[in-house]
């Protein structure tokens with residue numbers, strides 16, 4: 001997403017020739033999983049011309065918090081908080097952004113960047129086809145960014161100590177859908193973790209059920225997460241399957257546990273949680289955007305928003321600054337501060353929602369409101385406001 005948006009930003013910012021290198025061959029596969037975008041952040045990005053209502057979305061309005069309570073199907077409802085978010089399916093959202101990449105830009109699929117070397121006059125980019133020189137390189141290449149490594153080799157994603165199990169499946173497979181209104185996002189909380197559950201568009205007029213369960217892996221698990229990685233569908237280690245099934249059966253109320261168990265192995269991912277932020281968003285002729293620059297834990301609900309905001313800010317700076325050096329310096333000042341604050345927020349929410357969970361069993365609506373106010377602190381949930 002950051003790559004498509006950055007190409008649009010560079011085009012609008014006056015770049016005459018743009019090349020996008022994308023490692024994935026062909027079209028990026030539809031991952032079928034979801035993300036949520038705060039209504040206010042959507043409005044800012046829409047007025048900047050990066051998203052619009054053509055992208056299939058589902059409007060949600062509230063977050064219902066449930067804790068297991070004996071055999072009660074949904075559990076006990078702790079309370080309800082507002083949730084003014086649109087939900088999206090990653091695949092269709094990416095396709096819409098891809099369509100915004102200007103026709104004049106050259107989009108190269110299956111082109112893995114293996115080397116990035118910057119000098120005062122330009123940047124050498126190496127792929128299997130050889131090396132090419134560019135005036136400027138925007139690294140929108142995700143959390144294992146080659147561009148970030150070239151600029152800030154010392155920055156390493158830090159493992160947070162827990163995993164996200166993630167799944168999505170067609171809504172037709174959901175049992176008793178009438179128990180759970182379409183506009184409700186659910187937080188099914190338990191000691192040491194939680195599951196966030198909401199519906200997303202399938203991009204073909206229907207809906208999918210999307211969920212993410214966060215908790216620590218079993219302590220005896222012989223998997224190392226020091227090197228950033230994710231485990232795609234079908235490769236889930238047996239112990240991780242067993243752990244997920246155990247949590248679904250013992251920690252989630254029957255309805256939410258059954259929902260998680262409805263997901264097939266081919267529909268499951270496991271993503272170890274990492275976070276980091278680069279010290280700067282620009283260094284000489286290298287620029288960073290999206291997850292390449294900063295990964296905040298997904299509890300912030302703002303990673304995609306942050307990636308798109310990076311692009312809109314880059315465009316604004318390129319079009320208003322007297323020269324590209326000033327544009328990049330002011331881009332860095334603005335976005336690095338946001339990146340740092342989102343990482344902080346993600347850590348704070350990670351503590352409250354996973355690592356040091358409160359006693360959910362005794363919490364009520366008032367307690368929930370008070371707890372959330374403390375956890376969210378400066379109110380960055382869903383992403384920071386886009387400053388002009």
Ligand SMILES: Cc1cc2nc3c(=O)[nH]c(=O)nc-3n(C[C@H](O)[C@H](O)[C@H](O)COP(=O)(O)OP(=O)(O)OC[C@H]3O[C@@H](n4cnc5c(N)ncnc54)[C@H](O)[C@@H]3O)c2cc1C
Nearest residue numbers: 001002023035036112113141142290291298302303304305
């Ligand atoms: C469990 C989970 C839930 C989330 N929920 C939300 C949410 O509700 N709301 C929200 O806003 N965000 C959410 N996010 C965050 C959001 O998904 C990411 O922040 C966002 O997708 C990052 O986009 P990106 O384009 O920066 O990086 P990526 O999506 O990682 O894209 C990087 C691209 O670069 C390519 N690439 C990498 N290396 C190379 C190379 N060497 N050469 C060529 N190409 C390369 C890759 O193929 C890829 O296409 C969530 C994240 C997770 C893990």
